[in-house]
Amino acid sequence: MAISVVMPALEMAQETGKFVAWRKxxxxxxxxxEILMEVETDKAVMEIExxxxxxxxxxxxxxxxxxxxxxxxxxxxAPGEAVPQDLAPTASARRMxxxxxxxxxxxxxxxxxxxxxxxxxxxxxxxxxxxxxxxVSKVRGTGPQGAIHAADIMAYLEAAKSSxxxxxxxxxxxxxxxxxxxxxTPSAIGRIMAERTAASWTTAPHIFLTREIDATLLNAxxxxxxxxxxxxxxxxxTHTDILVAITARVLLKHPRLNASWDSGKxxxxxxxxMSIAVAVEDGVVATVIPNAHIAKLADIAVQRKELCERxxxxxxxxSDIANGTFTISxxxxxxxxxxxxxxxxxxxxxxxxxxxxxxVVPVCGMIAIRPMLTVTVSVDHRVSSGSHAALFLNDLxxxxxxxxxxxx
Numbered sequence: 352m353a354i355s356v357v358m359p360a361l362e363m364a365q366e367t368g369k370f371v372a373w374r375k376x377x378x379x380x381x382x383x384x385e386i387l388m389e390v391e392t393d394k395a396v397m398e399i400e401x402x403x404x405x406x407x408x409x410x411x412x413x414x415x416x417x418x419x420x421x422x423x424x425x426x427x428x429a430p431g432e433a434v435p436q437d438l439a440p441t442a443s444a445r446r447m448x449x450x451x452x453x454x455x456x457x458x459x460x461x462x463x464x465x466x467x468x469x470x471x472x473x474x475x476x477x478x479x480x481x482x483x484x485x486x487v488s489k490v491r492g493t494g495p496q497g498a499i500h501a502a503d504i505m506a507y508l509e510a511a512k513s514s515x516x517x518x519x520x521x522x523x524x525x526x527x528x529x530x531x532x533x534x535x536t537p538s539a540i541g542r543i544m545a546e547r548t549a550a551s552w553t554t555a556p557h558i559f560l561t562r563e564i565d566a567t568l569l570n571a572x573x574x575x576x577x578x579x580x581x582x583x584x585x586x587x588x589t590h591t592d593i594l595v596a597i598t599a600r601v602l603l604k605h606p607r608l609n610a611s612w613d614s615g616k617x618x619x620x621x622x623x624x625m626s627i628a629v630a631v632e633d634g635v636v637a638t639v640i641p642n643a644h645i646a647k648l649a650d651i652a653v654q655r656k657e658l659c660e661r662x663x664x665x666x667x668x669x670s671d672i673a674n675g676t677f678t679i680s681x682x683x684x685x686x687x688x689x690x691x692x693x694x695x696x697x698x699x700x701x702x703x704x705x706x707x708x709x710x711v712v713p714v715c716g717m718i719a720i721r722p723m724l725t726v727t728v729s730v731d732h733r734v735s736s737g738s739h740a741a742l743f744l745n746d747l748x749x750x751x752x753x754x755x756x757x758x759x
Contacts, residue, residue: 353428353435354403354427355402355423356402356407356423356425357421358419359399359420359669360421361669366419366420367493368417370390370391370412370413370414371388372388372389372414373387373407374398375388375407377407378406378407379406379407380404380406381406381427382401383401384400385400386398387399387400396666396667397669402427405426405427406428406429408427408428408434409425409426409434410424412424412425419500471497473498476500476503479501487499487504490504490507491507505542508536547696551696552693554696555733556732556733557693557729557732558730558732558736558737559728559730560727560728560730561689561727563723563724564725564747564751565712565722565751566721568751568753568754569590569751570707572755573589573590576758580649580652584652584653587652588649588651589655590707591655591679594681594702594704595627595640595651595655596643596647596648597751597754597758598677598679598747601750601757602623602743604743605739605742606619607619607699607736608739608740608743609623610699610734611698611699612697612733612734613697623643623676623677624642624676625643625675625677625678626638626675626678626695627640627655627679628692629659635680636662636667637675638658638659638661638671638672639670639671675698676698678695678702679701679702680703680704682703683704683724685706686706687705687706688706689703689705689727691703691727694729694730696731699733699735700728700731700734700735700740703729704726705726707723707724708723709721726744726747
């Protein structure tokens with residue numbers, strides 16, 4: 352039986368995907384799980400696996416084409432099997448579409464039209480049009496049946512900007528003389544970052560708790576493990592790797608910080624998939640190390656290095672960013688002492704890590720100099736309270752005073 356190949360939905364708010372490349376040629380045999388194609392999303396270029404076995408046939412998308420989520424772009428058929436005539440997306444691929452040929456990026460992403468003359472526009476596109484003062488009747492929609500998506504609004508703005516149309520400029524009250532400022536349209540990653548952080552900040556009531564921790568033994572643990580892991584696995588473990596391993600294990604004692612807010616209910620996770628914030632050219636991507644609570648330090652170091660390389664070269668896979676339950680954001684390499692981070696919904700907490708720096712501190716009633724680490728946990732108050740967060744930080748600080756007992 353023929354298997355449809357559709358433009359996948361890789362993000363919660365994804366409406367379209369940009370096709371980058373086929374890894375297999377039309378007419379070539381493909382095995383389930385093999386890398387079949389590359390698709391660009393708001394975060395990165397991702398490698399997509401084949402949904403089944405078969406011969407790649409009826410390829411209907413070209414490199415660089417922007418395709419609605421759920422649209423069939425090829426088929427996998429058995430030898431001698433004909434390509435099905437019905438090219439409508441399957442129900443599972445469409446998710447919550449309102450018509451057989453409509454894109455399925457998000458429930459309600461395009462409004463159903465009771466008549467052919469009604470304008471079809473996604474809520475996100477409508478919001479952008481209102482913000483930038485765009486007359487949507489002048490925008491050509493690339494979605495099914497001419498539906499206008501956010502990408503169409505941004506394309507219209509780019510075209511207007513290049514033609515010196517006034518619509519390309521943001522409305523500015525009491526603007527100074529012309530030519531005194533420059534406007535830049537954010538990249539796709541920049542836009543999605545802005546939208547998600549704004550959504551988190553405005554919907555999740557944040558609370559923040561900060562703790563200073565003596566990093567003497569954390570430094571010693573890294574010095575101990577670097578030679579062995581570098582010799583055996585070819586990678587130098589970082590402070591982040593050790594923090595991932597220890598934090599994941601500590602989180603098992605604090606389920607509310609490893610939980611999600613789910614439609615008015617708290618969803619607890621019995622595993623820790625640790626998201627690590629990775630800086631890329633236009634923003635930050637949260638890559639995921641699955642089951643970090645049971646992973647060996649060497650395995651974490653190898654995975655972290657590979658994830659960072661794929662993130663910075665735009666080659667992340669869907670599994671690289673999926674199903675994170677808690678996030679660590681380490682800005683220590685930028686010489687930042689302390690910062691607070693915004694929770695990455697639907698997760699309930701994120702740990703912001705500053706640099707390790709020598710400070711004068713009291714030790715047993717004496718003045719001493721110690722390498723100190725400042726960490727701040729941000730939590731969604733709907734899921735966790737300040738006392739839960741405080742107990743977590745206490746346990747994390749205690750664990751970092753005996754790191755080898757948590758790593759062995």
